[in-house]
Amino acid sequence: MRGTIYRPSFDGLRAVAVLSVLGYHVGLLPWGWAGVPLFFVLSGHFITRTLLRRPEAARGDRVRAFARNRLLRLGPLYAAFCVVLTALALADYGDGSTARNLPYLWTWTFDLSTMAHGFRPTSMQLYTHLWSLGVEVQVYVVWALLAILLPRRWFARTVAVLALAGPALRAGLWLLLTRTGHPAELRPMTLYTSPFSYVDAFAVGAVTALPELRDRLRRTARWIPAAFAAVTAALVLRASAEGRGLVGDLGYPILLADDYGWVWQYTVLALFFGAVVLLVGERSGRGVPLLGSSRVVRLGVISYGIYVVHVPLLGQVRRWRGGEEDAAWSAGGLLVAALVLVSAVVVAELSYRLLEQPFLRRKRDGLLQPPAAPPS
Numbered sequence: 001m002r003g004t005i006y007r008p009s010f011d012g013l014r015a016v017a018v019l020s021v022l023g024y025h026v027g028l029l030p031w032g033w034a035g036v037p038l039f040f041v042l043s044g045h046f047i048t049r050t051l052l053r054r055p056e057a058a059r060g061d062r063v064r065a066f067a068r069n070r071l072l073r074l075g076p077l078y079a080a081f082c083v084v085l086t087a088l089a090l091a092d093y094g095d096g097s098t099a100r101n102l103p104y105l106w107t108w109t110f111d112l113s114t115m116a117h118g119f120r121p122t123s124m125q126l127y128t129h130l131w132s133l134g135v136e137v138q139v140y141v142v143w144a145l146l147a148i149l150l151p152r153r154w155f156a157r158t159v160a161v162l163a164l165a166g167p168a169l170r171a172g173l174w175l176l177l178t179r180t181g182h183p184a185e186l187r188p189m190t191l192y193t194s195p196f197s198y199v200d201a202f203a204v205g206a207v208t209a210l211p212e213l214r215d216r217l218r219r220t221a222r223w224i225p226a227a228f229a230a231v232t233a234a235l236v237l238r239a240s241a242e243g244r245g246l247v248g249d250l251g252y253p254i255l256l257a258d259d260y261g262w263v264w265q266y267t268v269l270a271l272f273f274g275a276v277v278l279l280v281g282e283r284s285g286r287g288v289p290l291l292g293s294s295r296v297v298r299l300g301v302i303s304y305g306i307y308v309v310h311v312p313l314l315g316q317v318r319r320w321r322g323g324e325e326d327a328a329w330s331a332g333g334l335l336v337a338a339l340v341l342v343s344a345v346v347v348a349e350l351s352y353r354l355l356e357q358p359f360l361r362r363k364r365d366g367l368l369q370p371p372a373a374p375p376s
Contacts, residue, residue, distance in 0.1 A: 012291025044205025166200030305348025
């Protein structure tokens, strides 16, 4: 793994992911939620490359270096955001749910809050998106243990199995929730925000980072986007035949389909994004149009900040406009989207320069970057 370098086009993919999620939340892209699984595939790729870079180092040193680097990357902005949420809770802001959820938010476990007894959802557009950061941190812990404790050969085999195990994990979790009497109205969200539902996405990303697996997929991966398109076309045709027209999510619902399509469709989505990551990685040395452009890359560099701040900014913009949601493609809806995008980019840029970058400079044993490249 030595000699791995920074690839700007991967930051371009991060930009695509965060803009998709933002577009979903403002109502412009019904399928934009898929940006979150794309983030998970990218995370699986990068953390695997990082964990396996120094096989000669002691296991304890590798664990500490990995934990330190992840904390330096995610911790400062997240902690600052939690401080703001704590201040709002002390000021009794909103519907009271913030104070109730602070223990989950501070411990990176908000994704598991729906499993708690007496859970009550909140309608506040403030922090509900932070479930995905809990999934990230929890999978990081498991991934670090697998990569460091298992021999390289067994780690690669485990990754290959997990990349295809998503349907079994999701179905198993659904059966467990049903058998244990978990409230029926909470099961879809519990499953959607569970780390078990995205293990296959991280594993697919890891496959693209392991040479022994990646080399076997070079030819096959070229056909995966075509297979994805075929599956999506079949779903759309089925929806049309049932009189539902062209569904906005292209047959990949954010929660559950009537026929439990999430069992396998999420894995198809993960494989598609894995193929994209693999192909972008192959072309990065020659440059990837649009993804490698400086402005798109910069959006990817600050994508973490954009993701964290865009939901509360959306809530404030809608409050400023009277609290009612405008039709997505109306003049009002487009104005809201533009205001959220611009303000999120500005805040994220300031956060990156003033808060995140000083900590990023302290990272050790990360991926090698050319001196002129923006840090990733």
